[in-house]
Amino acid sequence: MSASLVLRRRLAGELRALRLKTGMSQEEVAAHLEVSSNKIVRIENAQSSVSISDLRQLLALFRVDAQTAEQLLDLGRNARKRGGWWSSYRDLLPGPYIQMEAEATLVRNYEPSKVPGLLQTADYARAVVLASIPAVPPEEVERRVAVRMKRQERLTTDKPLTLHALLDEAVLYRQAGGPKIMRCQLERLIEAAKLPNVSLRVLPYTAGLYPAAGNPFVILSFADSVDPDVVLCENRVGERYFHDADEVAGFHADFRQMTKVSLDEAASVTLIKKTITEMSV
Known part of the structure; x- marks a missing residue:
């Protein structure tokens, strides 16, 4: 399966919406995960993929329900798959x-x-x-x-x-x-x-x-x-x-x-x- 930038963009949009719903800033999220704020910016702009471990932490931080969390984790896994003729x-x-x-x-x-x-x-x-x-x-x-x-x-x-x-x-x-x-x-x-x-x-x-x-x-x-x-x-x-x-x-x-x-x-x-x-x- 191809590496899907489209799926990465979709996940980025979901994570940004969840963060905004909580009222947290990118800097506050970064502090909770003990990472740089630039990393959160890049994830939300789909400039870099998010690891499954980081994704789990983000979903826990945003208090996402179990069903939604599993859907987003599945989306995250598919977004990280590599391949495609352009590789x-x-x-x-x-x-x-x-x-x-x-x-x-x-x-x-x-x-x-x-x-x-x-x-x-x-x-x-x-x-x-x-x-x-x-x-x-x-x-x-x-x-x-x-x-x-x-x-x-x-x-x-x-x-x-x-x-x-x-x-x-x-x-x-x-x-x-x-x-x-x-x-x-x-x-x-x-x-x-x-x-x-x-x-x-x-x-x-x-x-x-x-x-x-x-x-x-x-x-x-x-x-x-x-x-x-x-x-x-x-x-x-x-x-x-x-x-x-x-x-x-x-x-x-x-x-x-x-x-x-x-x-x-x-x-x-x-x-x-x-x-x-x-x-x-």
């Missing part, structure tokens, strides 16, 4: 995104300048890696490409991931790896758009300026309503995640507004085909 790529993927994407049921992805990783061809992905990480060793390039190809398998499983992709029109013209690779990539977008679980829409230049223009982001949603949505914003200096409900709601509002001013799915495919034709002239 062999931990050196390349230190952040939590891949684990969360692997457990998400819906991904909303806005990209202003390049094709989303879930829809990239291997050659396009290779060109993106080489452009993003100068002087990267060839073997690392291939491992990074392999990760993106592995992620895409979720689009065609028995219970596929649902993807809503919004691409700025610039994505269709910004070549990666040359005309031949770009043509194959655009053809790949057309094929992906045929999948019932993929919605692909283009924000045309005629849409003008729109919310979040130029700032890519991903919204991850999960099957269980107790697992809140997460937003990832990524740039050169690293990844930034948003968990606060009000902040996440803002990204949802931007995505809805951008969807309204985008071309519909059929018109988006027509534009992609037109771009391919123009490349062939």
Whole structure:
């Protein structure tokens, strides 16, 4: 079974709610357990897993009834399990995104300048890696490409991931790896758009300026309503995640507004085909 960051987040939320119900501060909890307050902060932010012994102490401190305690202990045990296909790529993927994407049921992805990783061809992905990480060793390039190809398998499983992709029109013209690779990539977008679980829409230049223009982001949603949505914003200096409900709601509002001013799915495919034709002239 995979290491479940989603389950860790769920447990963290439960423990935070229990602490707040008691009226205790993080510092007071830390003092009772004789640990640093930073440890409690990291547990409640799902930045680190909680040991079963620490979890028992926390549940006792919060005076949780036996039935609830057993449920949370079970959740804690499952959250600590290791594994997952991404384990062999931990050196390349230190952040939590891949684990969360692997457990998400819906991904909303806005990209202003390049094709989303879930829809990239291997050659396009290779060109993106080489452009993003100068002087990267060839073997690392291939491992990074392999990760993106592995992620895409979720689009065609028995219970596929649902993807809503919004691409700025610039994505269709910004070549990666040359005309031949770009043509194959655009053809790949057309094929992906045929999948019932993929919605692909283009924000045309005629849409003008729109919310979040130029700032890519991903919204991850999960099957269980107790697992809140997460937003990832990524740039050169690293990844930034948003968990606060009000902040996440803002990204949802931007995505809805951008969807309204985008071309519909059929018109988006027509534009992609037109771009391919123009490349062939």
